[in-house]
Amino acid sequence: MAEKKKAVVLLSGGLDSATVLGIVRAGGYEAYALSFKYGQRHRIELESACKVAKALGASKHLIMQIDLGAIGGSALTDNIAVPKNRDERTMGSEIPVTYVPARNTIFLSFALAWAEVLGAEDIFIGVNALDYSGYPDCRPEYIEAFERMANLATRAAVEGRSGIRIHTPLIKLTKSEIIRTGLKLGVDYSVTHSCYDPTAEGLACGACDSCLIRLRGFAGAGAPDPLKYQRA
Amino acid sequence: MAEKKKAVVLLSGGLDSATVLGIVRAGGYEAYALSFKYGQRHRIELESACKVAKALGASKHLIMQIDLGAIGGSALTDNIAVPKNRDERTMGSEIPVTYVPARNTIFLSFALAWAEVLGAEDIFIGVNALDYSGYPDCRPEYIEAFERMANLATRAAVEGRSGIRIHTPLIKLTKSEIIRTGLKLGVDYSVTHSCYDPTAEGLACGACDSCLIRLRGFAGAGAPDPLKYQRA
Secondary structure (H helix, E strand, C coil): CCCCCEEEEECCCCHHHHHHHHHHHHCCCEEEEEEEECCCCCCHHHHHHHHHHHHCCCCEEEEEEECHHHCCCCCCCCCCCCCECCCHHHHCCCCCCCCCCCHHHHHHHHHHHHHHHHCCCEEECCCCCCCCCCCHHHCHHHHHHHHHHHHHHCHHHHHCCCCCEEECCCCCCCHHHHHHHHHHCCCCHHHCCCCCCCCCCCCECCCEHHHHHHHHHHHHHCCCCCCCECCC | CCCCCEEEEECCCCHHHHHHHHHHHHCCCEEEEEEEECCCCCCHHHHHHHHHHHHCCCCEEEEEEECHHHCCCCCCCCCCCCCECCCHHHHCCCCCCCCCCCHHHHHHHHHHHHHHHHCCCEEECCCCCCCCCCCHHHCHHHHHHHHHHHHHHCHHHHHCCCCCEEECCCCCCCHHHHHHHHHHCCCCHHHCCCCCCCCCCCCECCCEHHHHHHHHHHHHHCCCCCCCECCC
């Protein structure tokens, strides 16, 4: 029997990366899920990633610890206030304070290293160019440039073997389309987590950009959000 | 008085990156030195980096801890034997077991994040295409691809401000030329460290690829190597 193809999947615990893991598993890959403990303010994010990896049958789940807080510069690692109840038109027009400098570049670099060690050629990341509040490292031209660089960085490239592909199956989907895709594949969104500013008990705030986008997505998909919110 | 330009400099504790830091300081930059504790087998590497940063007047020296050992795949982090007394012609013809998968990609990604937070546009790395034993991520085409990707990854790129430059001042120099450059700038090579397999007391082995290349470099530069070796 032929060995299954291996894929490295970046997994945050949010609904986007959970959907990606669902897509990867439905595609017949052995999934190697990679998460990061990077000085996030909220432990619940990684707890969700562990639940998602288990629920969707990842072959391995590796959590890399990196101290992005030492570098600073983001509301997700520093003590900068997370904006609440912003108008949707404001969200996409500027880079938000929740942007973590070069985060996807760092995450994809570790994914590249792991792929090389595993002999995997496929890396999956749940970036989204429509709903993602204007982060520069979620755009297609950025992903293409990373893939090009990756194919000059590895043994495979030097030795003429086939190269690395960075897959972004969600990049052109709306949040509602992402949710509909995941629901068809049986992704259990009750174990995912999206909030930038949860309560001490782990309830989502319902008011940060990420909660607002998620709630709008479920409304558009015509499905109930199984998550508990602070304000119903 | 105008503020000095800031530069992020990758600093390993070896002679190449020490020379780069000397070049950066001579160029009038404020230097922000970045080192990594990445599961190296040898503590002496980081001790050397600290001494070099201090000796050459870095404004700040940040040591990021990352667990590359969890990913595996290299003699520098795993228990794979370091080759000794290899013929020089063998060194360049294959990728050595001391190659760490995607290491420079990971290191440059953190440098990019720090540069973005500092408002620095210049990143320096001491890669070398001639003497570096055929690592794929030391080649000029790789560095160019990283720079291109970096300029799509950052706030500056999105907001139309000027971009990131990856400087590789050593890329076309022989080891002897690197050493001559550093000596002219007053770099103290006695605090640097190059050996892949030092003794428990921190003495260089004199037989691994890195020691052989270093010793040949000093011989070619007509200068004595101030380092202590296990075998003289």
